[in-house]
Amino acid sequence: MLCRQTQALAKRGNLERHHNANHPTFKDSYPPNSAIRSKKVAELKLELKAQQSLFTKPAVRHKAATEASFRVSHLLAKHKKPFTDGELIKQAMDIIADTVCNDFKKKDDIKTAFSSVPLGPATVTRRVESLSEDVDRQVLRDLSFCEYFSLQLDESLDVMDTAQLVVFVRMVFQDSTTKEDFLTLLHLKDRTRGEDIFNEFKKYVDENCIPIHKLVAITTDGAPAMRGVRSGFIALCRNDPAFPDFLNYHCVIHQQALVGKVVDFSHVMTLVVKLINSIRAKALQHRLFKALLDELDAAYGDLIFHADVRWLSRGKVLQRFVDLLPEIKTFLSTRNEEHKELSDDAWLLDLGFLTDLTAKLNALNTEMQGKNRSLSHMISAVNAFKAKLGFWTTHLNGRRLTHFPNLEKMSQTIKDKDAFQPEQYCAHLDKVATEFNRRFGELDVMEDIAAFVSNPFQPIDVEKIAAKFHQGFALQSGVDMEILDLQNDLELKARSRESDFWGLVSREKFPLLTACALKVSAYFGSTYLCEMAFSQMKIIKSKYRSRLTDRHLTDCLRLAVCSYEPNYKKLTDSIQSQASH
Template identity: 55%
Template sequence: MSESKKKKTYHFQEEWEEEFFFTTVRDKSVCLICGAAVALAKRHNVERHFSTLHRTFNASYPPGSTLRAEKVRELKAALGKQQFFFTKPVKQSVATTEASFRAAQYLAVNKKAFSDGEVVKGVMSVVADTLFKDHKNGKEIIAAISDVQLSANTIARRVSAMSTDLTQQLNRELGTCKWFSIQCDESVDNSSTAQLMVFVRMVFSDFTTKEEMLTLLPLKTTTKAVDIYEAMKRYFTEKNIPLEKLVSVTTDGAPAMTGRHSGFIARCRRDPDFPRFLNYHCIIHQQAICAKVMGFDHVMTPVVKIVNSIRSKATQHRSFKLLLEELSAEYGDLLLHTEIRWLSRGRVLQRFLSLLGEIKEFMDSRGQDTALLQDAEWKLDLAFLTDITGKLNHLNCELQGKDKNVTDMISAVSAFRAKLNIFSVHLQINSKRYCSCIWGLGQGCRKVHPAHI
C-alpha cells in the first residue's frame, strides 16, 4: 500500500456522514445516532459500529436517498445545539473575565480608585435596564453585566496580573532587542520617599524602537550616588537584564549622578559588568538650571510670596475666591508654585497676571501694601517673564512624550532658538503677536492670555 493511501485510511472521509451517520468533532469520529466516539478514523471501525448497532437505519432511511441526507442534517444540527449548550457557559465566563480585565485597565489608565469598579458596574446595570428592558435579549444582557466582577479586590488583582504580564513582556523585549538606553531621574514623592524612576528605549534588529517605563525604585535611606548605583545594579541582576546591550545613560546634572569620581555614572564606568556607554545631561534639567540665572528673582519672589499669603489661611483664601466670583474674574483661584514641576512657573505667572487687578483690590481691602503691583516697570518685567516662560513651557511640551527621537528634539530646540530673534524684533517694534502679555498691560491685565506660537 502506498504512503498516500495509507494516510487516507486514517482520516475521516466526508462521505461517511451519509453512509454511516458519522461526523468529526475535535479530531474524533462521532456517531450522530448514539454519540459514540471512534478515536482512529478507520473505515472498518466506523462501518463495524454502524452495522452492529444501527443497521436498522438502512430500512428507515435507504442509502443514497434524500430522506437519509435530511436525517443526517437533522442529527448534525441537534449535535451542534448540544455542544453549544455546554460551550456557551464557558464562552460567557471567558467574556466576563475579559470584560473585568478591560474595566480594570480603563480605571487604571484614568487613575481612578479600585473601588470605582462597583460604581461603574452599577451605572452599566442602570443604563442596560433602561435601554434594553424591552429588548428580546434584555434580560440576558443585564444578567451578563451583573456577572462581571468589579469589586475593589478583583480590580486590584486584575491590575496586578496585568502589571506582571507587562513586566514579563518588557523583560523579554530587553532580551531580544539589539541595544537599549536608559534615563534616570531621582525625586521625592508626597510621602517623603525618594524614588528613582528609570525609563528605557530599545532598538530592535528591524530598526524599530520602543520606549517604556522600566521601573520605579525606592531609595529608603539616603540618595547618595552609591545608593542609586546599588539599587540599579541590584535590579539589573535580579531581572537578568543584559547589560552588554546598554549604549547610553541620561541623567540630570546633580553631583550624585554626574560626579567625576564617586557619582552614579563614574561608578557604573568602573564596574566591569557595564560596557562602555555614552552619558547625557537631560535637556529639561539644563533648561531649568539656565532659568535660575535669568535674573528675575525680583519678580518671581514677590509673586510666590503674595500667592502663598493669600492661600495660606483658609478664611482669607475663601474670601479671595468669593471676590473673584463677585467680579466675574477669568479664573476662580490662584495656583501654587511648585519648584519640582517644570510647567509650574509659567502657569503660576500667567494666572497671577490675569488676576492682577483682583489681587490688588483684595490686598487693598485688607490694608496691605500694593505699591509693587502698581509699579509700571515691575509689571512690565512680570509680563515679559510670563511671555517667555509660556514659550518655554510650549518648548518643553514638544520635547516631552513617547516616540520622540533626537532629530525631533533638535528640530524643536533649533526652531525655538530661531524664534528668539523674532521675539526680540517684535519687542522692539511693540508688536503684540509674540508678546501678548506685555501688550496686554496697556489693555488691562484682566484679559491677558499666554502667547501661542
Template identity: 45%
Template sequence: MSEKRKKTYHFHDEWEVEFFFTTVRGSCVCFICGATVAIAKRHNVERHFTTCHTSYHANYPPGSALRAERARELKAALCKQQSFFTRPVKNSQKATEASFRATQFLMKKKKAFTDGEVVKEAMMIIAKTVLEDEKYGTDVLSSLSDVQLGATAMVRRVSAMSGNLTDQLDRDLARCRWFSIQCDESVDSSSTAQLMVFIRMVFDDFSTKEELLTLLPLKTTTRGVDIYNAVKEFLVEKKVPLEKLVSVTTDGAPAMIGRHTGFVAHCKADPEFPNFLQYHCIIHQQALCAKVICFEHVMTPVVKIINSIRSRAKQHRTFKKSDGSAGDEFCNVFLSLLDEIKEFMQSRGEDTVLLEDTEWILDLAFLTDITGQLNSLNCELQGKGKTVAGMISALNAFKAKMNLFSVHLQSKKVPHFPSVQMVLKDNASASEAFDKVAEKYSQVINRVGQEFENRFCDLDQLVSFISKPFMNVNISCIAEQLSATHQSTTH
C-alpha cells in the same frame, strides 16, 4: 525506497447541497443526523447519504431550488445548535475582558480597588434605566452582571497585567539589538527616595520601544554608590544583557555625574558595563536655563502675596467670593487677577504701592510671557518617542526665536509678548516706562539664549552626525581604499 506520500483530502462546498454535509473543525458533519465522516472523501460522504437518507432524493430532487433551500435550513439549524453551547463560553470571555479593561481604566485614573463595585453598581443602574424596555435589555443586563469588579477580582487583574507586562519586557530585552537607560531620583509622599529607571530599546528593524524598567526605593542615603548598587543589583537579578547598553542619561546632580563618586563614574569603573555614552537630561538643562532670568524682585512679592491669601482659610474664602466673576481658570494667573488682588488687599488695609508701580507691572508681564515661552518648549520636549535630534532641533528653533525677540525689544516692539501688550494697552503711563526697560528685557533674552548655547553646544556635533552621517567623510580617501581592496581581492 522513498516513503509513499500521504494523500490529503479537502471538503468541497458543493457537497452541502448535493449530500447535505458541511465541515466543522476539519470533520465532515451531516446536516440531517449530525453524523461525522473523518476523512473528507467524496465516496465516504456519498455512501452515508445514500445509505441513511435515501428518501431525500425523492423529496428534494437534485438540482432543485427546494433542495438548496432545505440545505440552507438544515445548516442554519446546525449553526444555531452549535452557538447554544459556545455562547456561554464567549459571554464568559467577554465578561473577563471587560473586567480587565475596566480595571486598567480605573488604575490609570488612580482609583482605589474598592471603587470597582461602585462603578459596577452605577453601570447597572444606568443600564436598567436605559435598556428596560429594549428587546435585548435582559441579555445585556445579564452580561453586565457577570463582569467582576470587586476589590479581590481587581487585585487579581492588576497582578495578571503586571506579570504580562514584565514578560513582554523580558522578551523585548532578549530580542532588542541595543538599549539605553535614563535614571531619575525623586522623593515620594512618604519621604522615601525613589529611583525611576526608564529604558529605550532598538530592534533589528530600527523600531524603538520605551518602557518604565523599574522603580527602586533608596531607603537610606542617595549617594552615587547607593544608586549604583541598587541599579546593578536589579540588572543582575533580571539578567539584563548589559552588553547591549549604549548610553545612560541622568540629571546634573553630583550623585549622578560626580567625576569619582557619581553613579555614572561607578558604572564606568565596573568591568561588566560596556563602554557607553553619557548624557545630561535635556529637559533638566532646559529648566536650568530659566534660572538666568533673575526676576526675584517680581517673584518674591508674588509668592508672598499668594501665600498670604492662601495661608488663612477665611481670607482665602473671602478672596474667592470677591473674585467669583473672574472665573476659576484665572485663580493662579496673578497678572490677570491683579486688579482684584489689589482691591482685596486694600480692603484689608495692606500696602499696595508695589502693585501700582507701572515698571513692576511691566516686569511681571514680561516674566509671564517669557515663562510661557519656556513652558511651551518644555512641553514640546516631553513625551514618548522623542529623539535627541528632534529635541535639539526644537532647542535650536527656540534659540532663533530668542534672537528675534531681542531684536524686536531693541526696536521697542512686542508682537510676541501678549501680556506686555495688554499692560501697554490698559495703562496710559506704561509706554514711557517701557522705553526705559525694553533694553533690560532684551538683555534678559540674550542671557537666556546664551545659556542655551553654552549648555547644548556639545550636542550639535552628535545631531549633525545622526542627520548627515557621511557629511564629513573624505570621498577621495574612501575611493582609494575601495580601489585597493578590489585590487587585493582580484589578485
C-alpha cells in the same frame, strides 16, 4: 448519533459490526450515497451538537466572563482606580440591565451574564498582576529583539516616603522603527546614594537577563547621586565591565528650567508671591477677592499659587498676576494696604519683562515635553530658541516690543517714559544666551551627527562630519568612505524622503553609518516620561491608598503608562474560567 452508544475501541470493524447488529434497517430506509441519507445524517449531527451544547455553552460563557474581567481590570488600572471599584462597576452593570433591558425578551439572561463577571477586589488584584506580567514579558521580548536601546531614570518619593526609581526604555529595531515604554519601578528602602541606585538596577538587569550590551545612552537629572564623578550612578555604570561605552545626557528640560534661574528678579517674585499668599491664605480674603473678580467681570476667576518645583509655574503665576493687576490694586485698597512697588515704574517694567521672558521659556519647555521626542527634536528646539534670543535682543535694542507684549503694556501705562531703558533687559537676554551655550555644550558633539542622520544628502564637510562620528562613537577609520558612497548613491538619494530611510540602507555596504543612525534614533533627550510617571504614581498611591504594596504599585503604574496591549485571549486560556458566585 443513532443510539448514543460508544465503542471501547473505535475500529472500523467494531463499528460496522455494531451498526449491522443493532441498526439493520437503516441502510434500507436511507440508502447509501442518497440525498435522503445525507439529510438524515445532517439532522442527527444537529441533534448531537444540541446535546453537547448543554456542556459547552456554560464553558464558553464562563470564558467570556473571565475575559471581560481581565478587560475591566485593565480599564481600572489604566485610569488609576482602586481594586475595589470593580464591585462598583458590577453594580452599575446590574442597574443598567434592570433599567435599559427592562423590555428585552431575554432580560434575565442579560442580567445573569452581567452578574457572572468576576470583579471582586481579590479577583481584580489577581487580574492586574497577570496583566502586568503579560505586558512586562512583551517589553522584555522586544528588548531582546531590538538593535539598541537607551534608558532614562529618575527618582522620587511616594506618599509613604519610599524612594521609587522609575526606568523607561527607548528601543530601535532593524527597520529603524522605535518604541519607548515603561521598563520597571525599583524600590529604594534605605538610602538613595549612587551605589544604592546602581546595585538595585544591576540586580534587576541580572534577574531579567537584560541585554545590557545593547545600551547606547542613559538620560538622568543632574543630581549628584546620578551624575557624581566618582560614586554617582553613571560613574559606577561606566566602571562596571558588563556595561558597554555609552553616552550620558543631563535631561534637556531640566537644564532649560535651570537656565531660567540665572535671571535674578527676586525683587519682583518676592512681592508677587507675598501678595498672592496674603490673598489666598485666609478663607475670608479669598472669598472677597473672588467676589470682586466676578463683580468686575475679570479675565480670570482667581489667582494661582506659585510652586518652584513646577516647570511652568512661574510663567503662569506671573501672567495671571499681570492680567489681574488692576483688580489686585482695587482689592488691596479696600483693605487699606499700600505697596509702593505697584506704582513704581521700574518695578512694573521689570514685572512685564520677567512675565514675557518666562512665557517664552515656558513655550520652549512645553515644546520639549511629550512622548516620542527624540534627541534631534530637542537639539532643534534649543537651537531655535538660541536664534530667537539674538533676534529678540536686536528688537529690544531698537525699542520694538512686538515680542514683549507685557513689557509693552507696562511701558504704555507708566508715568515716566524715560524709566524704560531697554539696555538692562538686553543684558539679561545675553546672560540667558550665555547660560544656554554653557549648559547645552554636550549637545554640540551630536548636533552635526543628528543633522546628517536626519538629512544625509545635504552639502557637508565630509572630514568634519567623519571627525564628529569618530568623537561621538569612538569609531575606527572608514566612516568617511561610507559617507561618500552614501551621498553618491542615486537609488538611496531618490528614497531619502521616506520615514524609514535608514531601514532601507544596506547594513552590509554601510555598517558604520547604519549602526550610528540606529543609535541616534534610540537616544532619549529628557526624563519627561519619568516625570509623567511620577504624576501618575501620586494618583495611584495617594493618601487614600497608602497601604498599596510596592509590587502592586509597580503593576498599576505599568498598566497606567504602558502602551502595550495585553493578550486577553492568552490570559483567559491560561486559567480555569469560573463565573462569579
